[in-house]
Every structure is written in C-alpha cells, then in structure tokens.
Amino acid sequence: MPEAGFMNEDANAKPGDEARGPGRRLHGAIAHKLGTAILSGKYAPGDILSGEVAFAEELQVSRSAYREAIQVLTAKGLVASRPKAGTRVLPRDRWNLLDPEVLGWAFAGEPDIEFVRSLFELRAIVEPAAARLAAQRRDKADLKTMKDALAAMRRHTLTTEAGRAADRDFHKAILQATRNDALLVLSASIGAAVNWTTQFKQRARALPRNPIPDHVRVYDAIAAGDAAGAAEAMNVLVDLALEDTKSSMVEK
Amino acid sequence: MPEAGFMNEDANAKPGDEARGPGRRLHGAIAHKLGTAILSGKYAPGDILSGEVAFAEELQVSRSAYREAIQVLTAKGLVASRPKAGTRVLPRDRWNLLDPEVLGWAFAGEPDIEFVRSLFELRAIVEPAAARLAAQRRDKADLKTMKDALAAMRRHTLTTEAGRAADRDFHKAILQATRNDALLVLSASIGAAVNWTTQFKQRARALPRNPIPDHVRVYDAIAAGDAAGAAEAMNVLVDLALEDTKSSMVEK
DNA sequence: TCTCCCTATTTACTCCGACATATTAGGAGC
DNA sequence: GCTCCTAATATGTCGGAGTAAATAGGGAGA
Numbered sequence: 357m358p359e360a361g362f363m364n365e366d367a368n369a370k371p372g373d374e375a376r377g378p379g380r381r382l383h384g385a386i387a388h389k390l391g392t393a394i395l396s397g398k399y400a401p402g403d404i405l406s407g408e409v410a411f412a413e414e415l416q417v418s419r420s421a422y423r424e425a426i427q428v429l430t431a432k433g434l435v436a437s438r439p440k441a442g443t444r445v446l447p448r449d450r451w452n453l454l455d456p457e458v459l460g461w462a463f464a465g466e467p468d469i470e471f472v473r474s475l476f477e478l479r480a481i482v483e484p485a486a487a488r489l490a491a492q493r494r495d496k497a498d499l500k501t502m503k504d505a506l507a508a509m510r511r512h513t514l515t516t517e518a519g520r521a522a523d524r525d526f527h528k529a530i531l532q533a534t535r536n537d538a539l540l541v542l543s544a545s546i547g548a549a550v551n552w553t554t555q556f557k558q559r560a561r562a563l564p565r566n567p568i569p570d571h572v573r574v575y576d577a578i579a580a581g582d583a584a585g586a587a588e589a590m591n592v593l594v595d596l597a598l599e600d601t602k603s604s605m606v607e608k
Numbered sequence: 609m610p611e612a613g614f615m616n617e618d619a620n621a622k623p624g625d626e627a628r629g630p631g632r633r634l635h636g637a638i639a640h641k642l643g644t645a646i647l648s649g650k651y652a653p654g655d656i657l658s659g660e661v662a663f664a665e666e667l668q669v670s671r672s673a674y675r676e677a678i679q680v681l682t683a684k685g686l687v688a689s690r691p692k693a694g695t696r697v698l699p700r701d702r703w704n705l706l707d708p709e710v711l712g713w714a715f716a717g718e719p720d721i722e723f724v725r726s727l728f729e730l731r732a733i734v735e736p737a738a739a740r741l742a743a744q745r746r747d748k749a750d751l752k753t754m755k756d757a758l759a760a761m762r763r764h765t766l767t768t769e770a771g772r773a774a775d776r777d778f779h780k781a782i783l784q785a786t787r788n789d790a791l792l793v794l795s796a797s798i799g800a801a802v803n804w805t806t807q808f809k810q811r812a813r814a815l816p817r818n819p820i821p822d823h824v825r826v827y828d829a830i831a832a833g834d835a836a837g838a839a840e841a842m843n844v845l846v847d848l849a850l851e852d853t854k855s856s857m858v859e860k
Numbered sequence: 861t862c863t864c865c866c867t868a869t870t871t872a873c874t875c876c877g878a879c880a881t882a883t884t885a886g887g888a889g890c
Numbered sequence: 891g892c893t894c895c896t897a898a899t900a901t902g903t904c905g906g907a908g909t910a911a912a913t914a915g916g917g918a919g920a
Contacts, residue, residue, distance in 0.1 A: 381874065383679070408900065418876045420672075423901085427635070427676050431683035431709070439900045440884040453793045454706055457683070474790040481737040481791075489729075538726040538797075539733075541705050545790075634902065660873065670903045675873090691873045692911040 386415060386425035391461035394434055394445055405435065405443040432458050454545045463552045475549035476601045480594040482542055483527065487574060487590035490533035491583040498533040502526055502575050510568060520551050526571060530578065530590075553601060570596070638667060638677035643713035646686055646697055657687065657695040684710050706797040715804045727801035728853045732846040734794055735779065739826060739842035742785035743835040750785035754778055754827050762820060772803050778823060782830065782842075805853060822848070 393399055405411060412422040426443060429435045432452045437443040452458055453471070462471065490498070505526035512519030524547040531543040570593045577585035645651055657663060657678075664674040678695060681687045684704045689695040704710055705723070714723065742750070757778035764771030776799040783795040822845045829837035 383874090420876060421874090424676065424679050424875095427679045428683045431680045433708075437900070438884080439882065440898065442899080448789065449792060451793075452704075452707055453789055455704055456685075471789055474788045477741075477788055478790040481734060485733040536726045536729055537700070537705055537723055538730040540701060541703075658872090671905085672903060676902095689873065690911075691909070692871055692913090694872070 382417060383421045383424035383428070386417060386421060387428040388461065388464075389415075390425060390429060391432075391434065391458065392464045394429070395458070395461040396465040399445050401445050401447045403445050404441075405445070407442070434458070454542065456544050456548065459545055459548045463548060467552065472549055472553060473601055475546060476553075476594075476598045478542075479546045479550070480591075480598050482539065482546070483530070483594050484587040484590040486531050486534050486536075486539055487578060487586040488583045489536065489539075490530045491578045491581050491586040493535050494533035494578055498529055499575075499579055501529040501532075502578070505529060506568075506571060506575060509571065514554055514567065520554055523554075523571075524551060530574075533578070550597070553597075557600065567593070567596075634669065635673045635676035635680070638669060638673060639680040640713065640716075641667075642677060642681060643684075643686065643710065644716045646681070647710070647713045648717040651697050653697050653699045655697045656693075657697070659694070686710070706794065708796050708800065711797055711800045715800060719804065724801055724805060725853060727798060728805075728846075728850045730794070731798045731802070732843075732850050734791065734798070735782070735846050736839040736842040738783050738786050738788075738791055739830060739838040740835045741788065741791075742782045743830045743833055743838040745787050746785035746830055750781055751827075751831055753781040753784075754830070757781060758820075758823060758827060761823065766806055766819065772806055775806075775823075776803065778827075782826075785830070802849070805849075809852065819845070819848075 412419045432455050433450045435443050505522045508522035528543045531540045573589040577589050664671045684707050685702045687695050757774045760774035780795045783792045825841040829841050
C-alpha cells in the first residue's frame with residue numbers, strides 16, 4: 357500500500373475556505389510537481405514524460421491520479437498526450453502563461469527574469485489604459501473599495517503580506533471599475549507577478565521610494581473623473597515598477 | 609529524445625481528421641458540452657451539477673470520463689468540487705476567460721455581446737502598444753512573416769477562412785515581434801474573438817471597408833522602425849473594429 | 861419548552877487497480 | 891521502397907473502498 361506522507365501542503369491556514377487556497381487533492385499535488393518542473397525548465401519543450409505506469413510508480417501514486425494530473429496540464433496547454441507516442445511537453449507558445457495556476461508554478465521556483473519583464477511590460481500597457489476607463493466608468497462603490505485598499509496599504513506597508521494584498525486589491529478595484537471582464541482576468545495574473553517581485557525586492561533590501569503618494573494621485577484622478585490624469589498618474593506608477601524590474605535584472 | 613514530431617495538431621490539413629469536432633477524446637467532448645452549457649448561462653454561477661453518478665448515467669458515459677471532464681473545467685476555473693457538497697459553478701470572475709478553449713466555448717453558442725466588446729476593448733489597448741514595441745524590436749524574419757500574411761490576405765480576402773487565418777497570422781507576427789511572451793499569449797484569445805466577429809459580420813453582409821490599406825500602413829511603419837507611427841496606424845485599425853462591434857451591438 | 865452543541869449518519873467526491881479498446885511505432889515480409 | 895502485421899502504449903471503462911463534509915438528530919443546559 358502506498359503510504360501517505362505526500363501532500364506537502366503549505367500554509368493552508370483556513371480550513372473552511374473554499375475560495376482562496378489551492379485546496380489541493382492528490383492529483384493537484386502531482387500537477388503542481390510536474391507543472392513546476394516544466395516551468396522551471398527541468399522538462400524542456402519536446403521532452404517526453406515517459407510512461408504512464410513508470411511515472412505513476414515513481415511518484416508512488418495510482419495511474420488515475422497521475423492521469424488526472426496530466427489532464428490538468430493538458431487543459432493548460434503545457435503537455436499533449438498521444439497513444440503510443442507518450443506525453444510530450446508542448447512548445448512555450450502553446451502554454452497558457454496567464455493562467456493563475458501556471459503563473460503560480462512559474463513563480464514557485466526561480467522564475468525566468470525575462471518572463472517577469474514581459475509581465476511588467478504588459479502591466480505598463482494595460483493599467484494606464486484601465487485607469488483611463490475607470491475614471492470614466494467608476495461608481496461610488498468602486499471608489500470606496502479603492503479608498504479602503506489605500507488605507508490598508510498605509511497601515512500595513514508593502515513589507516507585509518497584508519499590505520501587498522491591499523495593493524493588489526487597489527489595482528483590482530481599478531480593473532473592476534472598467535466594467536471589462538477581459539481586463540479583469542488579467543489583474544490576477546499581473547498581481548501575482550507584482551507580488552512576487554515586491555517580495556523579492558524586499559529580500560534584497562531594495563524597496564523603492566514610498567509608493568503611497570503615487571497611488572493617491574491615481575485615486576484622486578479617478579475620483580475626479582479625470583481620464584487623462586488617471587492614465588498619466590498610473591503611467592508614472594507602472595513605469596517606476598518597470599524600471600525597478602529592469603535594474604533588478606542587471607544586478608542579478 | 610526531443611525529436612520534433614506531432615506538435616502541429618492545429619495545422620492538420622487532413623480533411624478526414626476530426627478537426628472540426630469538439631472533442632478529440634471522450635472526456636473532451638463532455639467538457640465541451642458542459643463548458644458551452646456553463647458559458648451560455650444554462651448553468652449559472654452557484655448552480656450545482658448534482659451527482660457524479662447521476663450525470664455520468666445521464667450522459668451514458670462512465671464516471672471516469674465525466675470526472676476527467678470535470679477536471680478540465682476545474683483547471684479552467686469554471687467549477688469546483690467538494691465532497692458532499694457537489695460540483696458548483698464558480699462566480700464569473702474566477703473563470704479563465706482568456707483560455708483559448710474557454711473562449712471557444714463562449715463563441716460556440718450565442719456569445720455574450722458585452723464580453724465581445726470587452727475583448728475588442730482589450731485589443732484596442734494592447735495592439736497599438738504591441739505595434740509600437742514591434743517597430744522597435746522586429747527583425748527581418750518578423751517582417752517577412754508579416755509580408756507573407758499580408759499577401760495571403762490580399763489573395764483570399766476576409767470572406768474565406770484562409771483569409772481570416774492570414775489576418776490572425778499578421779497580428780500574431782506583430783505580437784511575436786514584441787519579444788514578449790505575455791503579450792503573445794493574448795494574441796490567441798483576441799484572434800478568436802476577432803475571427804468570430806468577422807464571420808458574423810460577413811453573415812450579416814456588413815463587411816467594413818477594405819481593411820488591406822490599413823494593414824499596409826501598420827506594416828510600413830513597423831518596417832521603418834517608426835514606433836509612434838506604428839502605434840497610430842494600429843490605433844486606426846482597431847478603433848475601426850471597435851466601432852463596428854459597437855454598431856453591431858445596436859442593430860442586434 | 862427552547863436553544864445550543866455534540867455526535868452520527870448520509871452523501872458524494874477521491875483514489876485505486878484491473879480490464880478492454882484503439883492507435884501508432886517499428887519491424888517483417890514482399 | 892512499400893505494405894502489412896505485430897507489439898507496445900495510451901486512452902476509455904468499470905466498480906469498489908476510503909474519506910471528508912453537510913445535515914439531521916439527540917442530549918444537555920437554561
């Protein structure tokens with residue numbers, strides 16, 4: 357009998373929570389393991405994950421669990437299986453890189469710095485435009501959410517997870533105020549990258565200047581309905597982050 | 609051995625192949641069925657897909673097939689399963705709307721016109737910025753790909769699937785020239801929406817003015833390395849499409 | 861008698877291993 | 891060099907054992 361002992365769950369502090377945590381099952385753990393292995397480059401595109409049975413045996417799990425994990429990876433475009441040919445890692449451009457779970461795998465190990473730059477570049481494109489739309493379409497509830505998030509940011513600062521969560525909430529509130537679902541899904545992806553980088557910078561003791569005033573300027577412009585001003589203020593904010601990321605690249 | 613092999617399942621030219629069909633596998637067919645049902649609103653967020661056995665029996669498939677389909681939907685954030693509680697449809701903001709397969713399900717039935725507008729708005733934000741980057745970073749190979757795609761567009765026109773594919777290729781080449789993976793992933797999502805809309809407009813006999821010259825202007829600016837010009841030319845192109853989409857909304 | 865909490869049952873997912881089927885790679889035969 | 895056959899391997903199927911969670915029921919306290 358394959359004895360338990362796997363399930364290296366991290367901080368799953370909330371028992372009754374359904375929404376947040378990965379809430380992993382066995383096949384979820386396998387998918388995580390394989391996903392991080394692929395994202396970290398341990399398996400390169402074109403490589404073959406030889407043998408369903410061999411793999412299942414190596415991981416000490418049943419074929420079904422392994423198979424379900426492969427289903428997950430297949431659904432995210434990381435691999436493709438064909439009879440007799442085996443399960444191969446697909447080329448990078450087929451990967452669903454904006455999927456929150458894939459992103460989590462990418463940031464689980466040492467994320468590709470070039471990919472982080474990509475995400476920040478995407479952010480520098482999307483968020484100013486989003487701020488512009490938000491200034492035109494926000495309602496009172498949106499503004500309240502932003503204001504609360506700002507207050508929380510002030511209280512906790514970005515050195516704590518609570519503070520970073522507040523930062524994400526602030527940006528998410530802006531995306532939400534655009535009334536654009538396609539934009540909104542991007543917030544989760546971008547937020548993950550920003551969060552990781554902020555943590556990284558903190559470890560490196562290279563936190564940038566106080567970001568609160570920049571955030572306040574964005575809020576003020578959105579509250580005033582000043583579309584151009586909101587876009588410009590957000591531009592300042594994300595350009596700063598983009599520059600920081602670039603310099604982090606160099607010193608690395 | 610990383611032998612280049614079967615990675616071209618999109619480009620299967622064989623007509624006898626079931627390229628059109630929804631499901632390459634049984635569980636894929638089930639996932640398609642359930643996915644379209646959810647995306648079309650037949651199952652609303654919070655609804656429960658009661659009973660693994662009941663559903664499997666209703667669909668005349670084994671529990672495993674149904675289960676693997678649910679895994680796929682879970683991986684895309686559409687549903688979540690919990691013991692005793694059943695499988696519930698998650699709220700919309702958890703859905704992975706930019707996933708190519710989810711997008712396919714969204715466009716399989718009558719897609720939400722508001723969501724289409726979202727995608728076009730995203731496109732109007734991303735593509736001009738992408739054209740700007742492409743003008744700065746493209747190499748000769750990128751330009752050749754764009755040129756070839758333009759030629760194919762001229763040959764086939766947008767009334768044929770081949771022509772629409774060439775259009776997608778053109779835009780994808782631009783995204784590729786940005787050297788930005790995160791942007792590139794979006795091309796598939798946006799391309800699907802544009803393709804669907806183009807077909808729709810064709811059915812409605814409301815094709816806009818000849819789009820080739822607009823595309824040529826974008827190409828010329830990128831080839832010349834004119835970042836601002838490329839952004840502006842692309843802006844014209846996508847704004848036109850966005851306007852068309854809005855008017856389609858009204859007349860519908 | 862009413863309320864609250866604790867326990868037990870029920871229910872549905874999760875995991876498992878075995879079997880059946882289909883497809884393909886690779887080699888044998890021409 | 892081509893075709894066909896065989897073997898290997900992945901997918902599809904099944905039913906059962908295990909487990910976690912929600913609900914219902916009973917007991918204790920007010």
